[in-house]
Amino acid sequence: MPAASIRDVAQHAGVSVGTVSNVLNRPDEVSAESIARVSRAIEELGYVRNDAARKLRAGVSTTVGFVVLNGQNPFFNDVVRGAEDEASRHNIAVLYGNTDEDVARERLYLDLFEEQQVRGVLISPYGDIQPRLERLRARGIPAVLVDRFGGSSRFSSVSVDSVAGGRMAVEHLIATGRRRIAFVGGPFDIRQVNDRLAGARVAAENAAVPVEVEVVATGAMTVDEGVAAGARIVSRPRGEWPDALFAANDLIALGLLQSLVVGGRMLVPDEIAIIGFDDISFASAAAVPLSSMRQPSGMIGRTALRILLEETADRDLIPRQTVFLPELVVRRSTDPVAERRRS
Amino acid sequence: MPAASIRDVAQHAGVSVGTVSNVLNRPDEVSAESIARVSRAIEELGYVRNDAARKLRAGVSTTVGFVVLNGQNPFFNDVVRGAEDEASRHNIAVLYGNTDEDVARERLYLDLFEEQQVRGVLISPYGDIQPRLERLRARGIPAVLVDRFGGSSRFSSVSVDSVAGGRMAVEHLIATGRRRIAFVGGPFDIRQVNDRLAGARVAAENAAVPVEVEVVATGAMTVDEGVAAGARIVSRPRGEWPDALFAANDLIALGLLQSLVVGGRMLVPDEIAIIGFDDISFASAAAVPLSSMRQPSGMIGRTALRILLEETADRDLIPRQTVFLPELVVRRSTDPVAERRRS
DNA sequence: AATCGCTTCTGAATCGATTCATATCAGATT
């Protein structure tokens, strides 16, 4: 028994296929009588719209694609969650693709999405995909860049002001009495890393007191690299320790925290303060809850999806660059008396 | 300029549409000459197959749906990653839906997937969806249960033996000299929680030495609940502390760890050992790296997807229940001399 | 020369929902 089609429904309800379609898509142009009969027929036959046929004829899609840079990072998961949330509100499903910073996979997913004729694409780009996105646009598939400032490109974007975040983080460290600050992060060809460090330097220069900022470079933004960097720091003679660490993201910060439990003594926050970036959920879950610069990750995803939908509705909207400001979240890793409850 | 269709390609290459289709789908029945010409035409026109038309006529889909119970838990993320990985190898995209333990959302996604006529559905079920899945199957859409033993149901499943895991965890605690063990977890209507506790009790009863197992119940499997449970434990008079905690999952374990930093002293592992379950990546990233029962999360996803594809290929395969055995991962939280490098 | 077998190609029919030009009809207006 093949699934019921619109024709079966029409026959069962004693109306034409056109009327069934109208009940489904523009019920206000149809009599209450027809609506009732058709609805009952749909119920009785267990009819479900065939989306392929609908998409083919009407050209509208009920899926969007989301190409994510790094599915490991909880930050991106939260962004996806936000987008998915908003999408489900519009009865739209999210096709999810993880590139793991691999150009080939990035291309694969864009191909797949193009075949699917998705409604639009959200992407945290890795390689140079400008031309690819242009082509999608030419086919009527808009794209919105996520976690990447669109700048002069002709695409909308949703991102966070990393320079401001870096500044705020270090201002907080200074305000809580720290003077010898190490920025831990890398590599520096990642835009965000550079920006966060730049912000940190601005804060140090503008401070009313002398503040040192040194850089401890890491090879990646991972927990492992954080552990290694932390080990290097505590192996110095005690007098040369910084009194605060600003990590380029929370993963690094968690790694640092691990290295700062020495001989059963937790050095954080009394000897050394730590602040991270992103405010992933595990920041508050750490043994010493981590202060962090919160990125509104869910909001980023939700906003990106909303912009995408607007652009599909109105084909030639002017691209918009949405930039959020991160928010300082103070926990015990920088403030011994921070409330003990989770925030 | 609308996107090129197969007709345009045929015309451009000077062959019929049937031939173009054959080049795309069964190139061995077509002359090398034709393949070359058609390929060139495709290249020149930038032709991309319209998946909606293909799906409509041929009835084959290139997407599978994955309905996830709890997108917050990194365990599920890893499972999705595994499935996605395997899918991309077959040029299949994954439609991702997160239910957050909400029956309405679960239904929403199943509806959406049915409209999409996905190739199949992976689902970590929440509500009672047996009938829903039966109906999908009647329409030719198979389903595979993830992280849930299928048992007598007529669906394949991929899960992990939680009883064995609980047993192995507690055997390890006993072997490392612990005798007063608290199981921390809940609620007990979650199958996994029950099983893990049952396994723990088996280990205690079979031990050569007397071992106590007490239960510290939590309201959910979250970090917060872990923190609260930990606080309750350390507020007891010192003599009544357990010497080991077995947490029902790593989130709870991380919460416990947080409560066991008292006055700058880290009680783990010297006073109290902790072992969790799942081995999420943040287990090894914790301030004191957590021992845990590793679930082969990526493998679970990959296997589930593979079974799903097999079932779509051969409509009436007998359902298979695949059960993995978890693996003990020893880190510092139960073993002070565990290697300091991450594992 | 006729027939057969094989490979390769052709193009009309098809999938199911949407769309739109056209038809129907009750009631209002002249």
Added chain:
DNA sequence: AATCTGATATGAATCGATTCAGAAGCGATT
């Protein structure tokens, strides 16, 4: 009574890829 109006309903044409019955081409066999 004739005409018009607005609200509804109809059903054939359409979207683009696939499929399949049949045609065409060609060398081998009788």
